[in-house]
Amino acid sequence: MGFKNGDVPNVDFATFGQQPTLMRYRQLATHWVEYGFGTAKQTHMLYVIKMVFYVAVGASIASLSSGLGAPWHVDAWWTELIFYQKLIAWTIFFEILGVGASSGPLAFRFSPMIGGFLYWLRPGTIRVPPWPNNVPFTRGDNRSLFDVIVYVLILINLIFILALPGVNRTDAPADSVGLVDTTLLYPLIAFLVIMGLRDKVVFLASRPEQYIPALLFFAFFSYTDIIVSLKLLIVVVWVGAGVSKFGRHFANVVPPMLSNAPVVISKRFKRSLYRDFPNDLRPSHVGSLIAHIGGTFVEIVVPIVLLLSTNLTVVAIGIFIMIGFHLVITSTFPLAVPLEWNLLFTFAAWFLFWGFPAGAGYAVTDLSSIWLTIGVFAGLLFFPVLGNLRPDLVSFLPSMRQYAGNWASTTWAFAPGVERRMNEGIKSSANQVDQLAALYGLEVAEVFMQMAMGWRTLHSQGRALVSLMINTLDDIDRYSLREGEFVCATLTGWQFGDGHLHDERAVAAVQRRCNFAPGELIVAFTESQPIHRNRVNYRVIDAALGIIETGSYLVKDATEAQPWLPDGPIPFDVTYSRPKTVVETD
Known part of the structure; x- marks a missing residue:
C-alpha cells in the first residue's frame, strides 16, 4: 500500500455485485490476506496525529493542573499519583466524547468521522438500556433530555477533575502535591452508573471495566x-x-490482524500465517x-x-x-x-x-x-x-x-431497497455505504462494504453467521449483507465488537422506526462461547417477527470451515424454529 493510494481489490467494480455472494467473499478474504483493508498510509497518519494529540494534551493537563510544571519534567511527576489520576480522567473524557475508539475511517466512519457526542447530545437518538424490564425508569429506546443532561454532567465533572489542583491527604507521602479531590469522584461514579442503566452504549464507550474500578479506588482507598x-x-x-x-477462536484473529498491519509489508510472511494460501485460509x-x-x-x-x-x-x-x-x-x-x-x-x-x-x-x-x-x-x-x-x-x-x-457478533441482511429505507427512518447519520458512495461512487462503496464481510469470514463467527444466512434467506444473493458492527455505528454512535449492542433489542428499535415487512430485514446473531462449553448459541431475528430461530453449533465446525464455505453451511443444532415466511424481495 502507498501513502496516498490504497490497495483496492482487483475486481470489476461494475459487475462485482452480480457474482454469487460466496464467490465474492472468497475473493475479498483472499485479498485481505495480502493487503488487509488496503488502506492508504495517510489514513493511518490521521490516527498517529490523534495519538500524539492525546498524549501531549493529556500529559500537559495532568502535569500543569497538578502544579508539577511542564510535562517534559519527568522527574516532577513520574511518582505522583495525581498525574495518573488525571490521565485516567482525560482518557475517560476522550473516549466518552467518541473521539477515541470507534472513530475515523478505520472504524468505517467517513462523514462525520466520529459518532459519540454527535449522537449522545441529541434527544431522540437510539439508546440501548441493559435491563429495561427489571430496572425502573429505563424502558424505551429514545434518548430523552434527561439522558442528555446526565451525559453533559459527566463531561462537566471530568473537566473539573482535569482542571482543579489536588488536595492534601495525610496518608500520601510528605512531598506529594496531593490527589484529586474525592468530592469530585463521587458524582462522576454516580453519573456513570445512571448512564449505564439508561444506555449501555455510552457507558461502555467510557470503558468502565478499565476505569470505574480505578475511580472507586481513588474515591475510597x-x-x-x-x-x-x-x-x-x-x-x-x-x-x-x-x-x-x-x-x-484466537488463532483466527491474529493472521487477519497482522495482514492488516501497515508495518507488516512482507506478503510472504502474511501468507505464512495461513495454511495454504490461497486454497486454505485457516490459520497455520x-x-x-x-x-x-x-x-x-x-x-x-x-x-x-x-x-x-x-x-x-x-x-x-x-x-x-x-x-x-x-x-x-x-x-x-x-x-x-x-x-x-x-x-x-x-x-x-x-x-x-x-x-x-x-x-x-x-x-x-x-x-x-x-x-x-x-x-x-x-x-x-x-x-x-x-x-x-x-x-x-x-x-x-x-x-x-x-x-x-470470542465475542458476540451479528450480520444484517437487507432486502433490496430496505437499507435506504432504514437510513431514512433512523436519521442519525448516513449509513456507511452512502458515506462511501458520496466519496467514491456506489459501485466502489459496495465492494468496500463487502470487504468487511470478507474480513469477518476469516473469523469463526463469520462462517457461522453466513451459514445462518444461507439457511434462512430465500436467496442470499438478493440481499445486501452487512457487518453488524458497522450497522451499530450508524444506529447508536459507537461500536466495539460487542454484538449485544446490535442484537434483537437494536433490531426492535429499528423496527419501531421503520416498520419493515417480514423478510425485509434479517439479523443473524452468534453469542460468545462459554469457557466450559464447546458450543456457541445463536439466534436469527426477523425485524417484523422477532426471533425466528435459536440453536447452537460446535466451535470446531466453524473454525475448521473455509471462509467461503465450499462444503456448504456449517451444521446447527436447532432448538426452536418459527415457520418460515417467504417474501418476494424484487
Missing part, C-alpha cells in the same frame, strides 16, 4: 491501597484477556504460534511476574515486554482502533511497577487488611468469571475478553 489495587486491576485486565484466548502453525506465545502466554505469565517480583531487573524486563506487547497491538491499528487505551497501558506498566515497586511497600501483601485484599480480588474477578461462564449476561468488555476473537 488510602494511598498505598490505591497503588496496589491499581496494580491488581491492570493484572486482572491482562490475565483475563489472556485466559479468554484459550480455545480455537505460524499464525497459531504467534497468537498463543506472543499473546496468550505473554498476557498471563508476564503480568503475574510483574505483580509478585521484587527483583528490579526482572521487573524491568517484564515492563519492557508489556510495553512492547501494547505497542505491537497499536501498530496493527485493530478494528475499532482502541489506540489510546493501549497507549495508557504502556504508561501504566512503567508508572505502577517501576515507580512503585513491590519491594518498596507496594506489594499485594501491603494492602491494609486481608478483607480488603479479598474484596478487591472478588470485585475485579466477578465480571470476568461471570462473563466467561455466562457470556449472554455480560459484555465482552467487563468480561476482559479483548481481542480474543
Whole structure:
C-alpha cells in the first residue's frame, strides 16, 4: 500500500455485485490476506496525529493542573499519583466524547468521522438500556433530555477533575502535591452508573471495566491501597484477556490482524500465517504460534511476574515486554482502533511497577487488611468469571475478553431497497455505504462494504453467521449483507465488537422506526462461547417477527470451515424454529 493510494481489490467494480455472494467473499478474504483493508498510509497518519494529540494534551493537563510544571519534567511527576489520576480522567473524557475508539475511517466512519457526542447530545437518538424490564425508569429506546443532561454532567465533572489542583491527604507521602479531590469522584461514579442503566452504549464507550474500578479506588482507598489495587486491576485486565484466548477462536484473529498491519509489508510472511494460501485460509502453525506465545502466554505469565517480583531487573524486563506487547497491538491499528487505551497501558506498566515497586511497600501483601485484599480480588474477578461462564449476561468488555476473537457478533441482511429505507427512518447519520458512495461512487462503496464481510469470514463467527444466512434467506444473493458492527455505528454512535449492542433489542428499535415487512430485514446473531462449553448459541431475528430461530453449533465446525464455505453451511443444532415466511424481495 502507498501513502496516498490504497490497495483496492482487483475486481470489476461494475459487475462485482452480480457474482454469487460466496464467490465474492472468497475473493475479498483472499485479498485481505495480502493487503488487509488496503488502506492508504495517510489514513493511518490521521490516527498517529490523534495519538500524539492525546498524549501531549493529556500529559500537559495532568502535569500543569497538578502544579508539577511542564510535562517534559519527568522527574516532577513520574511518582505522583495525581498525574495518573488525571490521565485516567482525560482518557475517560476522550473516549466518552467518541473521539477515541470507534472513530475515523478505520472504524468505517467517513462523514462525520466520529459518532459519540454527535449522537449522545441529541434527544431522540437510539439508546440501548441493559435491563429495561427489571430496572425502573429505563424502558424505551429514545434518548430523552434527561439522558442528555446526565451525559453533559459527566463531561462537566471530568473537566473539573482535569482542571482543579489536588488536595492534601495525610496518608500520601510528605512531598506529594496531593490527589484529586474525592468530592469530585463521587458524582462522576454516580453519573456513570445512571448512564449505564439508561444506555449501555455510552457507558461502555467510557470503558468502565478499565476505569470505574480505578475511580472507586481513588474515591475510597488510602494511598498505598490505591497503588496496589491499581496494580491488581491492570493484572486482572491482562490475565483475563489472556485466559479468554484459550480455545480455537484466537488463532483466527491474529493472521487477519497482522495482514492488516501497515508495518507488516512482507506478503510472504502474511501468507505464512495461513495454511495454504490461497486454497486454505485457516490459520497455520505460524499464525497459531504467534497468537498463543506472543499473546496468550505473554498476557498471563508476564503480568503475574510483574505483580509478585521484587527483583528490579526482572521487573524491568517484564515492563519492557508489556510495553512492547501494547505497542505491537497499536501498530496493527485493530478494528475499532482502541489506540489510546493501549497507549495508557504502556504508561501504566512503567508508572505502577517501576515507580512503585513491590519491594518498596507496594506489594499485594501491603494492602491494609486481608478483607480488603479479598474484596478487591472478588470485585475485579466477578465480571470476568461471570462473563466467561455466562457470556449472554455480560459484555465482552467487563468480561476482559479483548481481542480474543470470542465475542458476540451479528450480520444484517437487507432486502433490496430496505437499507435506504432504514437510513431514512433512523436519521442519525448516513449509513456507511452512502458515506462511501458520496466519496467514491456506489459501485466502489459496495465492494468496500463487502470487504468487511470478507474480513469477518476469516473469523469463526463469520462462517457461522453466513451459514445462518444461507439457511434462512430465500436467496442470499438478493440481499445486501452487512457487518453488524458497522450497522451499530450508524444506529447508536459507537461500536466495539460487542454484538449485544446490535442484537434483537437494536433490531426492535429499528423496527419501531421503520416498520419493515417480514423478510425485509434479517439479523443473524452468534453469542460468545462459554469457557466450559464447546458450543456457541445463536439466534436469527426477523425485524417484523422477532426471533425466528435459536440453536447452537460446535466451535470446531466453524473454525475448521473455509471462509467461503465450499462444503456448504456449517451444521446447527436447532432448538426452536418459527415457520418460515417467504417474501418476494424484487
